[in-house]
Amino acid sequence: MRPIAVLEAAVKKPVWGCQMCGQCVLHSTGMTCPMNCPKTLRNGPCGGVRPDGHCEVKPEMRCVWVKAVERAPKTPWAHEIDDIRQPVDNRLWGTSSWVNYFTKRDKVAPKGWRVEA
Amino acid sequence: MSRLEDAIAAGRFVLTAELLTVNAGGLDAVHERFAPYEEYVDAVNATDNTAAHAHASPLAVAIALQQLGMEPVMQLVCRDRNRLALEAELAGAALHGIENICCLTGDDVTAGDEPEARRVFDLDSIQLIATANAMRNGRYLSGRKIDPAPRLFIGAVENPQAPPVGHRVDRARKKVRAGARFLQLQVLFELGPLERFMAEAVATGLAEQAAILPSICLVRTAKSLRYIDEHVPGISVPPAVIERVERAADPEAECFEIGCELADAARRIPGVRGLHLISFRREAGIARLCGRLGIPTREERELGGDRPPVVV
Numbered sequence: 001m002r003p004i005a006v007l008e009a010a011v012k013k014p015v016w017g018c019q020m021c022g023q024c025v026l027h028s029t030g031m032t033c034p035m036n037c038p039k040t041l042r043n044g045p046c047g048g049v050r051p052d053g054h055c056e057v058k059p060e061m062r063c064v065w066v067k068a069v070e071r072a073p074k075t076p077w078a079h080e081i082d083d084i085r086q087p088v089d090n091r092l093w094g095t096s097s098w099v100n101y102f103t104k105r106d107k108v109a110p111k112g113w114r115v116e117a
Numbered sequence: 118m119s120r121l122e123d124a125i126a127a128g129r130f131v132l133t134a135e136l137l138t139v140n141a142g143g144l145d146a147v148h149e150r151f152a153p154y155e156e157y158v159d160a161v162n163a164t165d166n167t168a169a170h171a172h173a174s175p176l177a178v179a180i181a182l183q184q185l186g187m188e189p190v191m192q193l194v195c196r197d198r199n200r201l202a203l204e205a206e207l208a209g210a211a212l213h214g215i216e217n218i219c220c221l222t223g224d225d226v227t228a229g230d231e232p233e234a235r236r237v238f239d240l241d242s243i244q245l246i247a248t249a250n251a252m253r254n255g256r257y258l259s260g261r262k263i264d265p266a267p268r269l270f271i272g273a274v275e276n277p278q279a280p281p282v283g284h285r286v287d288r289a290r291k292k293v294r295a296g297a298r299f300l301q302l303q304v305l306f307e308l309g310p311l312e313r314f315m316a317e318a319v320a321t322g323l324a325e326q327a328a329i330l331p332s333i334c335l336v337r338t339a340k341s342l343r344y345i346d347e348h349v350p351g352i353s354v355p356p357a358v359i360e361r362v363e364r365a366a367d368p369e370a371e372c373f374e375i376g377c378e379l380a381d382a383a384r385r386i387p388g389v390r391g392l393h394l395i396s397f398r399r400e401a402g403i404a405r406l407c408g409r410l411g412i413p414t415r416e417e418r419e420l421g422g423d424r425p426p427v428v429v
Contacts (some may be wrong), residue, residue: 039195039222039236041194043243046222047276047303048350055352057225069281084291086257087200087244111260115247115295 005096006097022092023106028080030071038065042085045069083114120188120269121160121218123389125299129164129418130384131391133190133301133330134403135162138172141322147181150323154394154403156414160217162301162393166197170347176206179215190272191215193244194223196274197249201247204257205374211267219272220245220292224350225299242382243295246273250296254371262331272327276303279313279344280349286317299392300327304334306354306375308382315386324388332393342372361411373402377409384410398422 005020012018016026019035025042026033034042038057045065048056053066071083086109092100100106124131134157137150143299151161161179179189191210193203203265207218222242236416240248248258255266273292277285289300311331318324341363346354365371384392392412396402407414 021406038225039238041222041238041241042285043241043291045279045281046351047279048224049276049279049281050350051353052278053280057227064292065284066281068358069284080379082287082291084243084247084295087240087248090239107146112251112256112258113247114251114254114256 002096003019003077003092004099005094008096008098020094020097021088022095022097023089024097025085027075028078028083030068030073030081032064032068032071034064034068037062040088041065042088057077086110086113086115119160119267119270119298121217122188123263124418128390130412131299131328131330132407133160133162133391133393134158134176134414135164135332135393135395136356137397138164138167139178140169142187143403144181147178148185149269150185151182151185153401154407157404157407157412158187158394158418159391159415160190160335162219165192165194165223166229166281167224169196169224169226169231169232169234174369176213176215179210182226183213183215188217188359189215190217190219192219192221193245195238195240195242196223196226196236199237200258203240203245204248204252205250205323207269208267211252211269212261214268216268216270217272217350218249219274219299220249220297221274226348228368235375239414242273243291246271248295253296270298270299272299273297274303275314276351278303278305278310278353279283279305281312282310282419285314286321286323289318289327290323292300292320293323298327299390302331302397303328304332304345304352305383306345306352306358307336307385308379308427311383312386315388319388324390326402328390329388330391330393331386331389332395333376333380333383333406335391335398335406336372337397337398338372348366358415373405374418376402377406380401380406381410 016033049063055061127214163175165175175191182189217354245300249271253269277290394403
């Protein structure tokens with residue numbers, strides 16, 4: 001891991017449970033990291049959320065999307081929760097999303113991806 | 118155009134059913150599962166490793182359905198395949214003239230009998246819908262051309278009763294924006310969440326952009342209702358419903374009554390375009406339900422004999 005990625009991990013892991021996917025969408029999901037969802041769902045909750053709002057897979061954990069939907073309206077990026085997020089680029093795991101943000105590498109979608117965010 | 122797409126485009130009442138899982142027995146095994154209700158349904162869902170249990174693949178079962186003269190809806194879940202495999206299934210389906218596709222996230226591997234399996238989720242359901250839609254427009258996700266573009270009629274699912282309930286219509290709208298044209302809802306044993314979901318779907322125009330089909334599940338015992346409540350992710354059964362079956366002199370008849378009541382109420386909710394029916398037994402429950410509710414056969418509906426489900 002390059003130094004900047006090490007720094008990013010050091011800051012984001014303790015606070016948001018950052019998984020270092022390298023294509024951070026935290027601000028648009030109510031500052032709740034969707035990569036902590038056991039199904040790594042980036043576009044909303046699955047249909048298996050328990051009646052108490054906890055995760056289908058990890059009953060002890062609140063669904064990250066229940067939290068995201070709750071918190072998003074309190075952020076300046078409230079409307080972005082309805083964005084359709086492109087598939088994860090699996091080559092970016094472990095790289096710094098800060099660097100990828102400034103180089104716009106994290107916005108590079110597959111050529112056939114034709115959905116308006 | 119598939120029969121399902123045609124029925125939806127024409128504004129007819131739509132009926133789909135879920136084929137019981139198939140593990141062996143050839144085409145006969147497939148046929149005996151839908152034969153009892155064959156005359157009523159527009160299409161039958163070939164499921165994809167339901168509840169994370171391995172079964173004959175959805176593409177294989179969809180091809181079998183087609184060979185037997187029944188129109189399939191091929192389900193695809195994101196749990197077991199990466200994007201390459203999902204695109205291959207879609208291209209393969211289109212190659213066999215299978216057009217109806219239903220895209221789901223899928224229950225987690227921990228819900229099944231091989232919880233040690235690796236979960237994939239390379240795409241989520243919305244990304245899978247968008248991928249299928251890209252293929253329908255003649256491109257793989259990579260941008261590589263498919264010529265001619267496969268004919269696909271893309272659908273999805275939504276669960277009005279799972280938290281965050283206030284977000285469910287928003288999520289369904291994302292699916293429609295990604296390319297879904299029909300939505301089969303998760304099984305419900307109470308009407309409240311469905312009524313609230315449909316009210317918002319109608320108010321926001323979603324009910325016009327996609328054909329929404331609530332699901333009704335026929336069971337036979339209080340025990341199975343309790344099992345569903347405790348073990349099936351995303352479905353709750355109200356205690357009052359379980360008690361009603363337990364107290365009944367004939368629990369099986371009572372379960373059927375409950376199914377009929379739910380189906381009858383669900384089809385009358387404004388914005389509902391049809392029903393998706395599920396029965397866990399190889400018996401004629403679905404056909405009996407259609408008969409009881411006075412739902413015309415598919416042929417009668419196509420000939421315009423569809424009676425409006427609204428009591429005058």
